[in-house]
Amino acid sequence: MAPFDINKVKADFPILNETVNGQPLVYLDSSATSQKPVQVIDRINQYYNHENANVHRGVHTLGTRATDGYEGAREAARRFINAQYFEEVIFTRGTTTAINTVAHSYGDMVVEEGDEIVITQMEHHANLVPWQQLAKRRKAVLKYIPMQEDGTLDLRDVEATITDRTKIVSVAHVSNVLGTINDIKAIAKLAHDKGAIMVSDGAQAVPHMTVDVQDLDVDFYAFSGHKMVGPTGIGVLYGRKSLLNKMEPIEYGGDMIDFVGLQDSTWTELPTKFEAGTPLIAEAIGLHAAIDYLESIGLDEVLKYEHELTSYAYDKMSEIEGLEIYGPGPDKRAGLITFNLAGVHPHDLATALDSDGIAIRAGHHCAQPLMKWLNQSSTARASFYIYNTKEEIDLLVDSLKKTKEFFSYEF
Known part of the structure; x- marks a missing residue:
């Protein structure tokens, strides 16, 4: 493996040649969606130009090519997260669909009145609202693990929140707002000790660090392709095979059936049982190319490089008077910084930065309960990835200082 260059x-990323408002693009919004390398774009074009057909149905040449590409992507995803079995990788539209599948299929199967579901206040809505709705449907109790002042979790609080009535614990591997990296392996052990299953939202983790679902000992793990240099509209639900076999599908139709009669039907085996209809063929093939791309760099290299960028940005931004950073220090966070500049609304701030060609995110980041915990209505967020540089962070800092000056606020 060549050194990181x-x-x-x-x-490799054609879009980085774009100009925005007459300035070179500085893209600092990869936590929302990452850009795509030419290797991924070309692979999707290859599929549509030379392999386009439906999968699992035709015996003609194009159908075989498409099926091989689609199932090859599943094997690549299995290897990427070190799932034990091929059948444990379910393709979905993304993290949101994956977590909803668990909440509806597994949750409705096991959660009863008075049972507990345990999450945190730092969750993205995709890992919060499905559990709210499950709790309502089953008359269960939704509990929150307390957060420390810096936005981290204390395992003693985790242990105290999980009880013998807890059926499901679901925690983000990495917070999309605070950047907090949670100890999912330790939380999973505490959940299992009480007889609960462990779910983790890995959308902000898988693109940036090595994830081994067997080592983490999670029961379900979800992530999205579009945050890891892959296409939109594709994600993965990893599920422990023994659990997936017990679960009912939540979508019905073509390909997921075994036998259909006039009054009843039976389902095919994993993983197809959870993939009704024409699947996300081009998207899965694009995801395979994205996995190959990240593996060619090495996830350890990705994590190391992002940590350097994040530490640099954290130090530089901390020097700006009136700028408040939310979440833990750089040693406990992934590659993003969420912040506010006193006296400047985050949307105004993002607009001002955009005039300099700098793309950041502003808003509640699909985490309104966390905004309430921070006592903020919205925040700004700069997120970093493998194609960002320290020079771009310098441009961000200069633009923040210029914006502060423009609004002429005194501190």
Whole structure:
């Protein structure tokens, strides 16, 4: 594996040649969606130009090519997260669909009145609202693990929140707002000790660090392709095979059936049982290319490089008077920084930065309960990835200072 070469990486992303408002694009919104390298774009074009057909149905040449590409992507995803079995990888539209599948299929199967579901206040809505709705449907209790002042979790609080009535614990591997990296392996052990299952939202983890679902000992794990240099509209639900076999599908139709009669039907085996209809063929093949791309760099290299960027940005931004950073220090966070500049609304701030060609995110980041915990209505967020540089962070800091000056606020 070649040493990490930022210039080579940047050259792989055509969109980085764009200009915005007359300025070179500085893209700092990868936590929302990452950009795509030419290797992924070309692979999707290859499929549509030379392999386009439906899968699992035709015996003609194109159908075989498409099926091989689709199932090859499943094996690549299995290897990428070190799932034990091929059948444990379910393709979905993304993290949201994956978690909803668990909440509806597994949750409705096991949660009864008075049972507990345990989550945290730092969750993305996709890992919060499905559990709210499950609790309502089953008359269960939704509980929240307390957070420390810096936005981290204390395992003693985790242990105290999980009880013998807890059926499901679901925690983000990495917070999309605070950047907090949670100890999912330790939380999973505490959940299992009480007889609960462990679910984790890995949308902000899988693109940035090595994830081994067997080592983490999670029961379900979800992530999205579009945050890991892959296409939109594709994600993965990893599920422990023994649990998936017991679960009922929540979508019905073509391909997921075994036998259909006039009054009843039976389902095919994993993983197809959970993939009704024409699947996300081009998207899965694009995801495979994204996995290959990240593996060619090495996830350890990705994590190391992002940590350097994040530490640099954290230090530089901390020097700006009136700028408040939310979440833990750089040693406990992933590659994003959420912040506010006193006296400047985050949307105004994002607009001002956009005039300099700098793309950040502003708003509640699909985490309104966390905004309430922070006592903020919205925040700004800069997120970093393999194609960003320290020079771009310098441009961000200069633009923040210029914006502060423009609004002429005194501190």
